[in-house]
Amino acid sequence: MDVLNSTVNKIGEINEELYAIAQKRLDNLTKPPGSLGRLEEFARRLVAITENKTPILDKKVVFTFAGDHGVTEEGVSAYPKEVTAQMVLNFIRGGAGINVLARHAGAEVVVVDIGVDYDFKELDGLMKMKVVRGTRNFARGPAMTKEEAVKCIETGITLAEGYAIKGYKIFGTGDMGIGNTSPSSAIAAVLTGKKVAAVTGKGTGISDDSLRKKISTIEKGIRINAPDPKDAIDVLSKVGGAEIGGIAGLILGAAANRVPVIIDGLISTAGAMIAFTIEPKVSGYLFAAHNSVEVGHKAMLDAMGLKPIVDLNLRLGEGTGAAVAMLIIEAGLKIYREMATFGDAGVSDEIIN
Amino acid sequence: MDVLNSTVNKIGEINEELYAIAQKRLDNLTKPPGSLGRLEEFARRLVAITENKTPILDKKVVFTFAGDHGVTEEGVSAYPKEVTAQMVLNFIRGGAGINVLARHAGAEVVVVDIGVDYDFKELDGLMKMKVVRGTRNFARGPAMTKEEAVKCIETGITLAEGYAIKGYKIFGTGDMGIGNTSPSSAIAAVLTGKKVAAVTGKGTGISDDSLRKKISTIEKGIRINAPDPKDAIDVLSKVGGAEIGGIAGLILGAAANRVPVIIDGLISTAGAMIAFTIEPKVSGYLFAAHNSVEVGHKAMLDAMGLKPIVDLNLRLGEGTGAAVAMLIIEAGLKIYREMATFGDAGVSDEIIN
Numbered sequence: 040m041d042v043l044n045s046t047v048n049k050i051g052e053i054n055e056e057l058y059a060i061a062q063k064r065l066d067n068l069t070k071p072p073g074s075l076g077r078l079e080e081f082a083r084r085l086v087a088i089t090e091n092k093t094p095i096l097d098k099k100v101v102f103t104f105a106g107d108h109g110v111t112e113e114g115v116s117a118y119p120k121e122v123t124a125q126m127v128l129n130f131i132r133g134g135a136g137i138n139v140l141a142r143h144a145g146a147e148v149v150v151v152d153i154g155v156d157y158d159f160k161e162l163d164g165l166m167k168m169k170v171v172r173g174t175r176n177f178a179r180g181p182a183m184t185k186e187e188a189v190k191c192i193e194t195g196i197t198l199a200e201g202y203a204i205k206g207y208k209i210f211g212t213g214d215m216g217i218g219n220t221s222p223s224s225a226i227a228a229v230l231t232g233k234k235v236a237a238v239t240g241k242g243t244g245i246s247d248d249s250l251r252k253k254i255s256t257i258e259k260g261i262r263i264n265a266p267d268p269k270d271a272i273d274v275l276s277k278v279g280g281a282e283i284g285g286i287a288g289l290i291l292g293a294a295a296n297r298v299p300v301i302i303d304g305l306i307s308t309a310g311a312m313i314a315f316t317i318e319p320k321v322s323g324y325l326f327a328a329h330n331s332v333e334v335g336h337k338a339m340l341d342a343m344g345l346k347p348i349v350d351l352n353l354r355l356g357e358g359t360g361a362a363v364a365m366l367i368i369e370a371g372l373k374i375y376r377e378m379a380t381f382g383d384a385g386v387s388d389e390i391i392n
Numbered sequence: 393m394d395v396l397n398s399t400v401n402k403i404g405e406i407n408e409e410l411y412a413i414a415q416k417r418l419d420n421l422t423k424p425p426g427s428l429g430r431l432e433e434f435a436r437r438l439v440a441i442t443e444n445k446t447p448i449l450d451k452k453v454v455f456t457f458a459g460d461h462g463v464t465e466e467g468v469s470a471y472p473k474e475v476t477a478q479m480v481l482n483f484i485r486g487g488a489g490i491n492v493l494a495r496h497a498g499a500e501v502v503v504v505d506i507g508v509d510y511d512f513k514e515l516d517g518l519m520k521m522k523v524v525r526g527t528r529n530f531a532r533g534p535a536m537t538k539e540e541a542v543k544c545i546e547t548g549i550t551l552a553e554g555y556a557i558k559g560y561k562i563f564g565t566g567d568m569g570i571g572n573t574s575p576s577s578a579i580a581a582v583l584t585g586k587k588v589a590a591v592t593g594k595g596t597g598i599s600d601d602s603l604r605k606k607i608s609t610i611e612k613g614i615r616i617n618a619p620d621p622k623d624a625i626d627v628l629s630k631v632g633g634a635e636i637g638g639i640a641g642l643i644l645g646a647a648a649n650r651v652p653v654i655i656d657g658l659i660s661t662a663g664a665m666i667a668f669t670i671e672p673k674v675s676g677y678l679f680a681a682h683n684s685v686e687v688g689h690k691a692m693l694d695a696m697g698l699k700p701i702v703d704l705n706l707r708l709g710e711g712t713g714a715a716v717a718m719l720i721i722e723a724g725l726k727i728y729r730e731m732a733t734f735g736d737a738g739v740s741d742e743i744i745n
Contacts, residue, residue, distance in 0.1 A: 069482050070489050071470065071596035075712065076685070076705025117424065117743050125739040129422050134732025136423050142730075143723050243424035244743070332429070349702055349720070352429025359428065366719045367702070370496050377495075379487025386478040390470050390597070 042193045043288075043317075049295035053087045053323035061086040061375065068378040069386045077348070081326070081371030088299045088324055089208075093376060096369050099146035100202055101211035101358040102289055103130060103137055104195070104282035106154025107173035108218035109182065110260070115253040116218045117243045120173075123217045124157035126357075130215070131162050136355050137213055140362035144369075146211065148358070149202075153194055154216070154281025168194045174279035177222065177260040182279030188272050191281045192313075195288020196295075203296035210293050211328070211365055212286045213358020214306040217243075220333060223309035225257045225278040227335035229268050230312045231342050235261065238335030240305075243354075271316035286310025291317065294324040301361040301368065304331035304353065308339045315343050328364035329353050395546045396641075396670075402648035406440045406676035414439040414728065421731040422739045430701070434679070434724030441652045441677055442561075446729060449722050452499035453555055454564035454711040455642055456483060456490055457548070457635035459507025460526035461571035462535065463613070468606040469571045470596045473526075476570045477510035479710075483568070484515050489708050490566055493715035497722075499564065501711070502555075506547055507569070507634025521547045527632035530575065530613040535632030541625050544634045545666075548641020549648075556649035563646050564681070564718055565639045566711020567659040570596075573686060576662035578610045578631040580688035582621050583665045584695050588614065591688030593658075596707075624669035639663025644670065647677040654714040654721065657684035657706065661692045668696050681717035682706050 061083040066072045073079065085094045105127050111120045129135045130150045141148045151166040152159055156173035159165055170190045174182035183191070202210065220242035227238040235257045241250055264277035275284050286302075287310040293300045294314075302311045302325055314321045327345035330337065332354040340347065348364040381388035414436040419425045426432065438447045458480050464473045482488045483503045494501045504519040505512055509526035512518055523543045527535035536544070555563065573595035580591040588610045594603055617630035628637050639655075640663040646653045647667075655664045655678055667674045680698035683690065685707040693700065701717040734741035 068489075069479065069487060070708050074596065074706070074708040075489060076707065078704060078706070078716075119740055119742065122740050125737070126422065129732060129737040129739055132732070132737070134422060134737050136421075136428060136727060136731055139726050139730045140723055143719075143726050243427065348704075351431060351701075351720070353427070353431070354429065355423050355427040363431075363720060363723055366496075366723070367704070367716060370493055370716055370719070373492050373496050374489060377492045378489055379482060379485070384478070384482040384485065384487050386482055387472055387475050389472065 040189055042196055043189060046196050046291050046295045047318045050318050050320050052320055054090050055087055057087045057090065058083050060092060065375060067380045069381055069384045075374055078371035078374050081368045082375035085299060085372055089297055094372065096208045096372055098207045099144065099209050099365060100149055100207045101137060101141045101146050101213055101361055102149050102151060102198060103213040103215055103358050104151045104153050104285040105215040106281035107156040108216055108222060108280050109174050109176035110178055110221050110256065111218035112176050113178050113256045114249065115221045115256055117245045118217050120217045123215055124155050126215050127152060127155060131164050135357060136359045137357035137362060140359050144362045144365040146362060146365055151285060153191060153285040170194060171281050174281060177264060177278045178256045181264055181277050183276045185272060185276045188276035188284055191284025192288035195285040196292035199289045199292025199296060203298050209299050209365065210289060211301045211358050211361030212289060212307040212310065213303050213361060214282045214356050216280055216282050219280050219282060219306050221253060221257055222279040222283060223306045224335045225261055226274060226309040226312055227339050229261060229266050229274050230316055231338045233338050238338050240333040240335065271313045275313050283310045283313065287313035290314040290321050294321045299324055299326060301326045301328050301364050303328050303358050303361040304356055305333035305336045306356055308336055311343065312339045326364060326368060329360035393542055395549055396542060399549050399644050399648045400671045403671050403673050405673055407443045408440055410440045410443065411436050413445060418728060420733045422734055422737045428727055431724035431727050434721045435728035438652060438725055442650055447725065449561045449725060451560045452497065452562050452718060453502055453560045454490060454494050454499050454566055454714055455502050455504060455551060456566040456568055456711050457504045457506050457638040458568040459634035460509040461569055461575060461633050462527050462529035463531055463574050463609065464571035465529050466531050466609045467602065468574045468609055470598045471570050473570045476568055477508050479568050480505060480508060484517050488710060489712045490710035490715060493712050497715045497718040499715060499718055504638060506544060506638040523547060524634050527634060530617060530631045531609045534617055534630050536629045538625060538629045541629035541637055544637025545641035548638040549645035552642045552645025552649060556651050562652050562718065563642060564654045564711050564714030565642060565660040565663065566656050566714060567635045567709050569633055569635050572633050572635060572659050574606060574610055575632040575636060576659045577688045578614055579627060579662040579665055580692050582614060582619050582627050583669055584691045586691050591691050593686040593688065624666045628666050636663045636666065640666035643667040643674055647674045652677055652679060654679045654681050654717050656681050656711050656714040657709055658686035658689045659709055661689055664696065665692045679717060679721060682713035
């Protein structure tokens with residue numbers, strides 16, 4: 040708990056005093072005030088988060104945390120659980136959606152085995168930081184012990200610290216884990232107070248019958264484990280999963296180091312909700328990448344006051360939405376850094392009425 | 393009219409038979425079917441538009457058409473009309489929003505003087521294709537003659553043909569012209585049948601009083617000129633502007649050459665409505681970049697059956713939204729071209745239920 044506690048203690052509010060300084064520069068660029076809408080918002084926020092009046096995003100990284108889930112025994116997913124390990128190998132070879140989109144965004148992909156039920160060899164690009172070999176089935180008891188849950192979070196913190204020190208300027212989060220929409224919806228239900236049915240969707244694509252079964256499985260898991268909504272570690276340990284804990288830790292570690300984080304879809308946002316419940320100040324450091332097809336996603340974004348950047352009907356996970364959003368956030372920063380001012384350009388900034 | 397007529401005759405439907413072939417490849421990539429949502433839609437559409445099973449977007453360009461508007465005499469804009477020419481010079485120097493965002497998207501910017509009320513020197517990067525030296529005030533009579541309107545469209549066609557031959561694979565459209573939301577809203581009202589007040593917004597940022605004056609000016613212009621909504625050339629000539637005609641021509645020329653076009657906001661979409669009224673098949677070649685703050689924009693997108701890619705509260709024009717959308721469309725194409733298939737990756741594509 041020491042790493043977790045000292046990290047949380049380091050997290051400050053973002054520096055909103057810098058909004059005015061950033062906005063002054065934005066308003067002096069050769070465009071009508073506010074006409075670049077949310078691109079201007081992204082630039083302002085990067086300035087306030089980093090406390091740097093001219094931030095730059097030269098080193099970018101998406102962390103894809105992978106873990107397995109005992110709850111797949113209950114038939115809650117469309118794919119067999121072996122796919123988690125197979126996809127990790129696909130990430131390492133560069134063939135997955137996140138590899139393609141991160142390349143497009145100029146970001147590296149760091150794949151983290153935090154809980155996969157498979158023994159990987161040493162592989163370039165794979166961080167072997169396994170805390171559990173798959174979680175236990177939360178429909179029958181706690182997914183993890185409290186110690187395991189804390190270790191997952193501290194693993195994320197360690198990664199955030201390390202990459203902040205190496206000079207990475209923005210993090211994206213992503214996930215891989217067959218079955219992981221179930222713990223994510225469970226977290227959404229417990230931490231937003233909404234009914235399980237209102238925050239549970241079809242994941243990678245199950246039938247209506249399977250969706251009903253998934254909902255009742257999650258309801259049963261919450262009933263049996265009775266997670267305390269005021270205690271994020273309790274919630275994480277009761278329903279899992281390891282990758283969600285890793286994401287929560289990454290966010291806490293990033294906020295402690297004033298690094299902005301782009302959260303992907305449902306699973307990453309469940310991780311963010313865990314971090315937010317531990318320390319609400321983290322929301323200032325977060326960008327919500329996209330509006331996921333998964334219904335539980337919006338409930339959690341609303342709880343944290345975050346507005347998604349794109350709405351492209353994505354539901355893949357891995358960090359794919361975060362990579363797309365990274366391109367747009369960087370567009371806002373380039374506007375801020377590279378556009379000419381009225382003075383530079385000899386353009387009239389007189390407004391007639 | 394010969395160039396216009398022969399171009400329109402060349403425009404065919406997009407090849408929807410290729411959707412199935414593209415979708416088959418998309419469904420064989422290492423992801424649940426459909427899980428990359430609209431990114432998959434963009435890839436499918438690029439295949440159907442280009443009739444190329446593996447299209448590539450190696451050469452990209454945004455055309456920013458500039459023109460002045462006699463209707464600025466009526467006090468419909470927040471900025472003096474001299475700003476049009478000043479901004480053209482800013483584009484040439486690379487300091488404007490469109491320069492920054494096109495660089496980010498890996499696209500060139502081609503600036504076209506099609507109707508600016510200023511005599512530019514020869515400048516690298518400026519296409520001097522002036523048809524009118526500003527339009528006439530459409531609140532007092534026709535903005536252009538029919539011959540001028542056709543010449544604006546044919547100028548756009550010539551550019552599209554030239555850049556298609558040079559191997560550019562996707563075009564973005566953009567505009568610069570103080571006062572040009574007024575003719576655009578006039579076009580929206582005439583061609584969608586909606587009331588002027590329902591399709592007129594505050595442009596670069598006028599007051600409520602000025603908005604009322606702008607609406608009554610546009611209403612007066614439509615009453616005096618009585619444009620025929622079935623005759624797009626009549627509409628274009630009566631309310632203008634030159635840059636809107638250039639954009640319409642660019643779209644017709646692109647469709648005739650099977651080049652996809654990303655249309656920016658209100659002004660570009662008014663150009664698209666002119667092209668669509670001449671030949672409805674063009675809508676198959678169009679991508680709507682974003683959901684503009686300007687209220688007339690959505691009415692025209694709906695009329696053409698187009699759904700915006702991003703919603704970032706943009707209202708700058710120049711092609712800035714098109715440049716952002718280009719990044720996302722290319723993301724979809726890279727997914728299609730670069731992701732591993734289940735077979736390549738040794739990932740199970742068995743679906744359990």
